[in-house]
Amino acid sequence: MKICKLFACALFYCVTVGNTYASTYTLPPTPGDTVITQYHDDVPLARANQDETLLDFARRFLLGQTEIVRLNQDLDRWHVKKGEIVRLSNKRILPNTPHEGITLNISEYRMYYYPAGQPGVVMSFAHGVGRQDWKTPLGKTSVARKVKDPAWHPPESIRREHAANGDPLPATVLPGPHNPLGAYALYLNLPGEYRIHGTDIDKIYGIGMQITHGCVRMYPEDIEELYKTVSVGTPVYLVKQPIKVGWLDNVLYIEAHPDLEGEEMTLDQRYAVALDLIQKANNNEIPDFDQTILNEALKKLDGDPVALFERLPPLEEVMPSAPDSLAAPLPVTLPPVKPAPAKPLPVKVKPVPVTKPAVAKLGKTAKLAKNQAIAVKPAKAKALATKSVTASVTAKKAKTKPTNTKAPAVKLTKAKTAVKPTSVKQVQNRKGSSGGYYHGS
Known part of the structure; x- marks a missing residue:
């Protein structure tokens, strides 16, 4: 100093x-x-x-x-x-x-x-x-x-x-x-x-x-x-330790005392002892210390510790700790939540026009028009429509005397007997009242 x-x-x-x-x-x-x-x-x-x-x-x-x-x-x-x-x-x-x-x-x-x-x-x-x-x-x-x-x-x-x-x-x-x-x-x-x-x-x-x-x-x-x-x-x-080394706050110090009478060491001997102690104190590695300070301490021998080397502090000392207000909250265990049922996304479907049922002509047989049912793809809806039409035809068939037993021909007793539109309307009502839209589950 x-x-x-x-x-x-x-x-x-x-x-x-x-x-x-x-x-x-x-x-x-x-x-x-x-x-x-x-x-x-x-x-x-x-x-x-x-x-x-x-x-x-x-x-x-x-x-x-x-x-x-x-x-x-x-x-x-x-x-x-x-x-x-x-x-x-x-x-x-x-x-x-x-x-x-x-x-x-x-x-x-x-x-x-x-x-x-x-x-x-x-x-x-x-x-x-x-x-x-x-x-x-x-x-x-x-x-x-x-x-x-x-x-x-x-x-x-x-x-x-x-x-x-x-x-x-x-x-x-x-x-x-x-x-x-x-x-x-x-x-x-x-x-x-x-x-x-x-x-x-x-x-x-x-x-x-x-x-x-x-x-x-x-x-x-x-x-x-x-x-x-x-x-x-x-x-x-x-x-008997005339030379000592030690750490304080990541700084390595050395302390050298005079030799006892009759036990004097040379400067090279002191340097060898000091180097060995420095290496042991630093995990058996020689740090990049100040050799000028070491030589002066070994010559002066005043017994006062002097700083030789400063190492980097551990990582936890370098990183500042977060304040209490920013500290991470403790983990909280919440009860399991049942997921809500997924709702189908609304899909716009172009309405399909309903074709009026065909009217049977005078003749021996009367055939149902193929386009009586509503144009929907699901098989369940198609079966329901077919069942309704068949029930309607069967009801009329029971009032007339069939002349021919071959299916699906039916002998009508009156000419120009038309299938009532109400039968088709009933089919629509059973399919749904959305005007031709199909709502999936």
Whole structure:
């Protein structure tokens, strides 16, 4: 970040009081994100109220000495002038361990505690670790027991070392302000009496450094808070992760810390470690990240997470959700509806003129005209017409004496006997009264 931006932030966010700040973080809501943030400002700053040291700022804000020094490499750790701006830590990448119990990242000089029964919360504390010749062990263990106001029984090897330096130790150091274990101690389930404990007033500024004989040393208020909340049997993970990567809101960050004494890596070795972590974090694919930023982070080693790469958000995050008023209604099941009977479309039919029935002439026989019936095609109507005509003829036939039995000839008794038009009219009435139109069903 540019210097002008740093001082612009200082005008809006400056700390001049000596109160400590909470070290409780809320885990990111997005699954898979592992970057936590303490302050709303991207770069929180504090202004020196008087001439003091960076160690004073570290003590005030519960930061480690190495951490505060690496963040302010342009300042003299032993002389911060009144009015000068001091940069504080904000973002942190969670170590690659299960989100349970306690994680001690030795390379970072920092502890992460996931309180039982408080999902979505993590607490972070600065601590000191073992020196090069008294390394803090790595691996998984647990809290074996808790002791308040513990007495210290230094092992013979430590007593010999102190005696050689002109600082002999008694066989037992009783509880008190000068007890190196402080007021609280969590004993780990490891051989060799390894503990997470407080500190004496003489070594309180050594928090965040390689200074112990293998134990983990904390600020007095931090160990007190941890002691009250942690329970016996809590899992403890001791890891060494100087380089960490993690996601936050589809942005990939990298965080690089200085190497422990005696375990220095070359720049090429750091680059290889970082590249492997980036690939694993991105579904085993190397993204098109900013290599200039990566190289600068691996050289500077200030422990501040920097953004390397931004991926496209998932599709459901890109597509805005419809407002409630436009949301699709819930499906409603309606009872089945019986279809109405189809009505025939009206068809215009040209009326067929009705031909008057032919009148039989005088003679031996009288034949019916072929065009007596109405001109309609349906067989049922034709049969009905034929039946009506036949009935009419049969009625007349019964009144006369037939002279010839051959069908269909009929011998008439009167000359010029005509078939009455009413017979045809009756046929029409039986067909329908529509004037020759046929209505289908």
